[in-house]
Amino acid sequence: MWNDHEENALDSRRLIVTLLVLALGFGLLTWHVMGQRDGQAGVALAQDAAPSAPQTAPADEAPPADAAPADDAAPPAPPAPAAGEAPLPAEAPRTAAPARPAPSATAPAAPAPRRTWRWLSAPPRQLRLGSLRPTDPYAFEVELVNEGAAVTAVRLRGYYETVKDKMLADEDWDLYRQALREQPDEYRGNYNIMQPFAFRGSGHRPLETRSVTFTPPGQDRRWTFSLSDASWRVVEGPTTGEGGAQSVRFAWTIEWDFSQGQGESDWRDLMTVYKTYTIRPASYSIEVDLAVENHTADPLAVSLDQKGPTGIRREEVRGDQRRVAYGVLKGEEVEVSATLDHAGRLYKLPVGRHPEDVVGGSAAESPVLWIGYTNKFFGSMLYLAPREEGQLAAPSYSARFYAYPGQATASERMFVTGVELGGERPLVVAPGQVVTAKLDVFAGPKDRDVFLDQNNPFYRPLYQRLGYSNTIVLGSCTWDWLTLGMMWLLEKFAAIAFGNYGVAIIVLVVLVRLALHPLTKRSQVAMSRMQKLGPKMKEIQEKYAHDKQAQQRETMKFYREHGGGMLGCLPMLLQMPIWIALYSGLNALIELRHAAFLPFWLTDLSAPDTVISWAPYELPLIGTGLHLLPILLAFAFVLQMKINPQMAGGQPGAMTEQQQAQQKMMKWMMPAMMLFVLYTAPSGLNLYIMTSTFAGVAEQYVIRKHIREREEAQAMKETTIEVPGKALRGSRPKKPKGPGFMKHG
Numbered sequence: 001m002w003n004d005h006e007e008n009a010l011d012s013r014r015l016i017v018t019l020l021v022l023a024l025g026f027g028l029l030t031w032h033v034m035g036q037r038d039g040q041a042g043v044a045l046a047q048d049a050a051p052s053a054p055q056t057a058p059a060d061e062a063p064p065a066d067a068a069p070a071d072d073a074a075p076p077a078p079p080a081p082a083a084g085e086a087p088l089p090a091e092a093p094r095t096a097a098p099a100r101p102a103p104s105a106t107a108p109a110a111p112a113p114r115r116t117w118r119w120l121s122a123p124p125r126q127l128r129l130g131s132l133r134p135t136d137p138y139a140f141e142v143e144l145v146n147e148g149a150a151v152t153a154v155r156l157r158g159y160y161e162t163v164k165d166k167m168l169a170d171e172d173w174d175l176y177r178q179a180l181r182e183q184p185d186e187y188r189g190n191y192n193i194m195q196p197f198a199f200r201g202s203g204h205r206p207l208e209t210r211s212v213t214f215t216p217p218g219q220d221r222r223w224t225f226s227l228s229d230a231s232w233r234v235v236e237g238p239t240t241g242e243g244g245a246q247s248v249r250f251a252w253t254i255e256w257d258f259s260q261g262q263g264e265s266d267w268r269d270l271m272t273v274y275k276t277y278t279i280r281p282a283s284y285s286i287e288v289d290l291a292v293e294n295h296t297a298d299p300l301a302v303s304l305d306q307k308g309p310t311g312i313r314r315e316e317v318r319g320d321q322r323r324v325a326y327g328v329l330k331g332e333e334v335e336v337s338a339t340l341d342h343a344g345r346l347y348k349l350p351v352g353r354h355p356e357d358v359v360g361g362s363a364a365e366s367p368v369l370w371i372g373y374t375n376k377f378f379g380s381m382l383y384l385a386p387r388e389e390g391q392l393a394a395p396s397y398s399a400r401f402y403a404y405p406g407q408a409t410a411s412e413r414m415f416v417t418g419v420e421l422g423g424e425r426p427l428v429v430a431p432g433q434v435v436t437a438k439l440d441v442f443a444g445p446k447d448r449d450v451f452l453d454q455n456n457p458f459y460r461p462l463y464q465r466l467g468y469s470n471t472i473v474l475g476s477c478t479w480d481w482l483t484l485g486m487m488w489l490l491e492k493f494a495a496i497a498f499g500n501y502g503v504a505i506i507v508l509v510v511l512v513r514l515a516l517h518p519l520t521k522r523s524q525v526a527m528s529r530m531q532k533l534g535p536k537m538k539e540i541q542e543k544y545a546h547d548k549q550a551q552q553r554e555t556m557k558f559y560r561e562h563g564g565g566m567l568g569c570l571p572m573l574l575q576m577p578i579w580i581a582l583y584s585g586l587n588a589l590i591e592l593r594h595a596a597f598l599p600f601w602l603t604d605l606s607a608p609d610t611v612i613s614w615a616p617y618e619l620p621l622i623g624t625g626l627h628l629l630p631i632l633l634a635f636a637f638v639l640q641m642k643i644n645p646q647m648a649g650g651q652p653g654a655m656t657e658q659q660q661a662q663q664k665m666m667k668w669m670m671p672a673m674m675l676f677v678l679y680t681a682p683s684g685l686n687l688y689i690m691t692s693t694f695a696g697v698a699e700q701y702v703i704r705k706h707i708r709e710r711e712e713a714q715a716m717k718e719t720t721i722e723v724p725g726k727a728l729r730g731s732r733p734k735k736p737k738g739p740g741f742m743k744h745g
Helices: 004-038 163-171 173-182 448-452 461-465 480-496 501-532 534-543 548-562 566-586 628-643 657-678 683-718
Strands: 117-120 126-130 140-145 150-160 190-192 197-199 202-204 209-214 223-226 233-240 246-257 267-279 285-294 300-310 323-330 333-341 358-361 368-374 378-385 397-405 413-421 427-429 434-445 610-613 625-627
Touching (some): 126 233, 126 246, 140 267, 150 378, 150 434, 163 173, 209 267, 300 378, 323 358, 323 378, 358 368, 368 397, 368 413, 378 413, 427 434, 448 461, 480 501, 480 566, 534 548, 566 683, 625 628, 628 657, 628 683
Antiparallel strands (some): 117 246, 150 190, 197 202, 209 223, 209 300, 233 246, 246 267, 285 434, 300 413, 300 427, 323 368, 368 378, 397 413
């Protein structure tokens, strides 16, 4: 029983626990306040402002991990380092350091330690390169910020977030830009292939420079400074140069107290990191130059951690086809030897750093040349160009990626790619010299013509040499040559049909049907003949009812003699690879994205045709919307089986009651199964299958009508007509002659 003594004892324990928690909390708060006070170190200088006297610290003292900007609008903290990694110091305060307190009159104050480093800062800025206007020659518009010298958006010209955006933009560009401003809920703008995302309060921006690591003069230890949230200075641009090339240049400079905290301060520039973005007309490349300038009289060993593309969204309705892909150099050929899939083992990787984050580098036997992030139709790949002419692999770098939970669901991962320049062998910058690393970042559609066709205006030999076309996933259920051939035909037919790929698919159906017509006609004739021979087949089954092997042997013999067997199903079997190839092509052909058949229906042949949507709600087996085309396709299958019952299996006259029941069930099961499988398939594939099925029904009707007419005409020739009276004399049998008969000459 519960008594007052036990209750008093419990209350005493609660009181003790409460006091302990309060004491621990007070201690932590005191420690945090003291740490914040001690961490007020360094001086940030405004752009063009004179440096003020910084606090000092012993030369071998590491920067505090909890240092933070002192202004009100502090940027988010960088990601927490993993175990075994040196902490990254946050940016030094952007305001002037507080004045030193006056010495006490009663007792001299101990000299406060002073820092030996500080860097220049600048107010936040946003910049743009390129253009989205259809008449301008640029492939995209790049939005930049000076925090981390990073990218916040890369919007592609000619590609849009929704079909509604594309239709209005193609109709009237100025009206579309006005609608974007006035109706942001209905129109979402051009397709954004790179965008930041947040994880646990930390932001991750594409192409930001994460950190710099170096060994200061006169020291043995390496220092690491975070550059992700540092406000870089804009030292040049945006400018437009020769040939329409646009560029902007950022700079981050760190100053060092060369007195090492002893005596009078000796502040001088130690190192400057430059970062230049350049884009050119008719190019999907963002050229990024990273340069390190050594201002000292001693060599500097420097490493840079550079982030790559991130923030790409899923494009596939049925599944997530986003991948972290990288190209590996094997001999003289470049291969995408590993493709890391969202839906595969990457879901099992721990968040943040993990043992498998480094995918390769220059030190490997087969070096990794580039690392990127792709989805169904788009991709962005970062390539580190070598300094030596004619080579593909640059010296001393490693490619890596990090996994983070996505914003939508806990199971959906986001990935950050990047390269570490220097790594195990830091870049050595001679006194007064500048060392530059060139990055080429592809950001655009996964278009085979862009990668391989020299006549394409966006083609660059580098894309073909690096094997970017291998990021196009055609599928493994059919031959690549068949898929590529189908896509080539669709492109040619679409060109004839004024760019309408729906009409091109229908023309492809007609072409395939014409090619298979002789075989289809032969199969229909054979099935018609077998239907008449059904009683004989049934006799064989009854005769060998107790000997299955003999029954099968005689049945096959009967089929060979009369031309039956699988001939009736052969036309459909021959079309199956075409269906699979078309499905694979629809998953890879960027031209079919947002390609419309009719202005009011089938406006995106690469996605299901949604006539009614109830998103974000999702129903079992139906999903988030009602698709009309798969229902019409199921009706076409029912009609086909009704007009051609032999396709369900067997001949009516030769089937048992059980087989007839199975045939009747198959008439409904097969259309239901096709409806389930193809309900969320691309509408272009369903359009092909439905058109082919209806064309097959019409073709079978015409062939069967022709067979009936020919059989009736043949029957008319073979029919014997009996008339009353005596037959003709020539047709009557002669009477027998008597023995005395003699023919007179």
